[in-house]
Amino acid sequence: MAGVRTPQEKWTNRVAIVAVFVALAIMLTPIYWIAATSFKPRNLATTIPPTVVFQPTVSPFVKLFTKRSQLRDQPTAEEYAAAPWWERMVFDGGEKVVRNGKTGEVRTSGYGDRFTNSLIISIISTILAVSMGTLTAYGFSRFKVAGEDDWLFFILSTRMLPPVVVAIPMFLMYRVVGLNDTHLGLIILYTAFNLSFAVWIMKGFIDEIPREYEEAALVDGYTRMQAFFKVVLPEALTGMAATAVFCFITAWNEYAFALIMTNRNAQTAPPYIPSQVGSGLPDWTVIAAGTLLFLIPVAIFTFLLRNHLLRGMSFGAIRK
Amino acid sequence: MASQVMTNLDPKSRAAAKGLSDLTIRNLFIIPTIAFLIIFNIFPLLYSLAYSFTDFRASTRAPANFVGLQNYRDLLSDPFIWSNFSITAKYVLISVTGQVLVGFGLAMLLNRAIPAKGLITTLLLLPMMLSMAVVGLFWKLLYDPNFGIINYFLGLEKFEWLADPDMALYAIAIVDIWMWAPFVMLLSLAGLSAVPKHLYEAAEIDRASGLYTFFRITLPLVAPILMIAIIFRTMEAFKTFDLAYVLSSQPTTELIAIRLYKMAFQEWQTGMSSAFAYIVLIMVVAITNIYVKYLNKVKAR
Numbered sequence: 001m002a003g004v005r006t007p008q009e010k011w012t013n014r015v016a017i018v019a020v021f022v023a024l025a026i027m028l029t030p031i032y033w034i035a036a037t038s039f040k041p042r043n044l045a046t047t048i049p050p051t052v053v054f055q056p057t058v059s060p061f062v063k064l065f066t067k068r069s070q071l072r073d074q075p076t077a078e079e080y081a082a083a084p085w086w087e088r089m090v091f092d093g094g095e096k097v098v099r100n101g102k103t104g105e106v107r108t109s110g111y112g113d114r115f116t117n118s119l120i121i122s123i124i125s126t127i128l129a130v131s132m133g134t135l136t137a138y139g140f141s142r143f144k145v146a147g148e149d150d151w152l153f154f155i156l157s158t159r160m161l162p163p164v165v166v167a168i169p170m171f172l173m174y175r176v177v178g179l180n181d182t183h184l185g186l187i188i189l190y191t192a193f194n195l196s197f198a199v200w201i202m203k204g205f206i207d208e209i210p211r212e213y214e215e216a217a218l219v220d221g222y223t224r225m226q227a228f229f230k231v232v233l234p235e236a237l238t239g240m241a242a243t244a245v246f247c248f249i250t251a252w253n254e255y256a257f258a259l260i261m262t263n264r265n266a267q268t269a270p271p272y273i274p275s276q277v278g279s280g281l282p283d284w285t286v287i288a289a290g291t292l293l294f295l296i297p298v299a300i301f302t303f304l305l306r307n308h309l310l311r312g313m314s315f316g317a318i319r320k
Numbered sequence: 321m322a323s324q325v326m327t328n329l330d331p332k333s334r335a336a337a338k339g340l341s342d343l344t345i346r347n348l349f350i351i352p353t354i355a356f357l358i359i360f361n362i363f364p365l366l367y368s369l370a371y372s373f374t375d376f377r378a379s380t381r382a383p384a385n386f387v388g389l390q391n392y393r394d395l396l397s398d399p400f401i402w403s404n405f406s407i408t409a410k411y412v413l414i415s416v417t418g419q420v421l422v423g424f425g426l427a428m429l430l431n432r433a434i435p436a437k438g439l440i441t442t443l444l445l446l447p448m449m450l451s452m453a454v455v456g457l458f459w460k461l462l463y464d465p466n467f468g469i470i471n472y473f474l475g476l477e478k479f480e481w482l483a484d485p486d487m488a489l490y491a492i493a494i495v496d497i498w499m500w501a502p503f504v505m506l507l508s509l510a511g512l513s514a515v516p517k518h519l520y521e522a523a524e525i526d527r528a529s530g531l532y533t534f535f536r537i538t539l540p541l542v543a544p545i546l547m548i549a550i551i552f553r554t555m556e557a558f559k560t561f562d563l564a565y566v567l568s569s570q571p572t573t574e575l576i577a578i579r580l581y582k583m584a585f586q587e588w589q590t591g592m593s594s595a596f597a598y599i600v601l602i603m604v605v606a607i608t609n610i611y612v613k614y615l616n617k618v619k620a621r
Binding site for chain 1: 350360440454555561607
């Protein structure tokens with residue numbers, strides 16, 4: 001609210017600003033701590049008092065992508081000198097990089113594959129959900145559909161179920177058709193999950209495009225199909241982009257289905273990262289590095305989406 | 321509303337004369353989605369409805385025997401299940417209340433001239449976009465009794481957040497509040513910005529107290545949107561799985577979704593868990609129904 005007048009109001013305003021910055025600092029501390037930990041040497045990740053100033057290292061990222069084993073004997077000076085910089089980092093941590101016995105190739109950890117799986121599954125399911133969702137939303141927006149509200153409720157209700165409820169029968173069905181632990185299996189699940197969201201959000205966006213645009217195109221001799229592709233679709237592009245980012249983030253972050261339906265081949269990053277904690281003392285620097293890389297795409301997308309967050313998070317109920 | 325403009329589904333319309341009729345296009349656009357959702361959402365549910373009347377175990381090759389309503393009877397008379405429900409209710413209450421207080425508080429603070437307001441709002445919203453499982457996991461380090469930064473900053477020595485059975489549920493709820501208070505804030509901000517300024521000016525002329533203005537003007541006008549946020553978060557908190565599963569394995573934090581997961585995929589009581597899933601499903605559909613009814617009411621305004 002503009003128009004701060006009395007000295008008392010001025011004072012309240014100042015207190016509020018300070019409070020906002022304190023709240024912001026508290027809210028962002030966990031995220032900052034992930035980022036900071038991912039650049040720490042292992043011995044500085046768990047110290048009292050917490051280490052805030054340190055010499056950053058990328059060794060957690062090296063460890064994240066390689067398979068390592070405990071170092072039994074110190075490497076000889078020649079071995080150490082011959083090793084590339086990243087291998088030396090692993091030596092410095094008291095470990096060695098595991099190599100293939102015959103070819104000498106470096107063995108990689110599972111993280112890269114899981115990250116790629118996450119990318120493939122999220123991108124393909126997003127494309128499917130947004131394209132099908134846009135068509136359906138157009139159908140509901142522009143044509144008479146008997147029992148329209150009931151259909152829209154039905155579409156929404158499929159999203160409201162707890163994932164485990166849906167996962168029990170899906171797991172059994174996938175076992176019959178051989179879709180457990182496959183990319184296609186997860187893509188189908190995430191498409192179904194995001195499709196309902198895409199229909200609801202896109203219907204809002206398409207409702208806002210004036211019908212007169214298409215009517216004019218039809219008068220000009222376009223067919224309905226041409227009018228849709230050449231007039232409506234370009235107008236709906238911003239909405240589609242925002243919807244796509246939301247669908248991507250949902251699929252990217254999804255945990256329960258991935259935990260139940262995959263174990264190796266098609267496993268995505270969310271179930272993989274917690275599985276690395278295990279028992280004993282976990283290397284939090286490596287977990288932080290894996291977490292940070294995983295969060296970066298979403299953080300970027302959040303900034304791109306900032307003007308659509310309200311609509312997206314409320315299923316289109318509230319528009320700005 | 322715009323029913324006159326609503327396109328006529330006439331197979332012999334002008335547009336149809338040169339291309340596909342509107343009726344065909346409508347069906348072409350809508351039916352695949354409905355079919356897809358029926359095949360991958362409704363059919364599986366019917367499938368598990370059938371299993372819910374059997375003693376089937378997916379881990380064995382033994383055929384399923386029909387047991388009638390036995391599973392439902394067993395579940396509803398099992399005191400452990402009721403404790404899962406009461407844990408969930410407690411969790412929903414703590415977490416949603418926390419989110420509303422923090423979120424609405426943040427929105428009240430932000431609803432004024434503040435430098436870099438747009439950037440601050442976006443940064444505050446970041447936690448809710450992140451993966452609950454992955455970021456939630458990292459809170460294990462933050463909560464660590466020996467070298468966690470939370471104990472360090474709060475000056476608590478070796479305070480057990482997750483290992484203490486009574487504290488663990490609160491610890492999980494705190495992470496949930498951290499992630500989702502921004503959601504309540506976002507919706508509240510939209511509500512606050514819609515309150516007409518002249519109401520505040522009128523209140524000022526009448527020399528109404530700040531408290532009076534808040535309870536008689538701000539709160540009633542923001543209430544509908546705040547209600548959406550509350551119902552939405554209640555539904556999500558009721559379903560919570562990821563966060564509680566990665567953070568704790570205590571019996572005192574065994575939410576419904578976790579019990580269901582263990583029953584289905586660790587104990588492999590497929591028939592029993594299908595029945596349990598149906599009980600949960602009925603509850604969710606009931607809450608969703610209220611939510612959608614309310615949503616339509618708000619939209620109609």
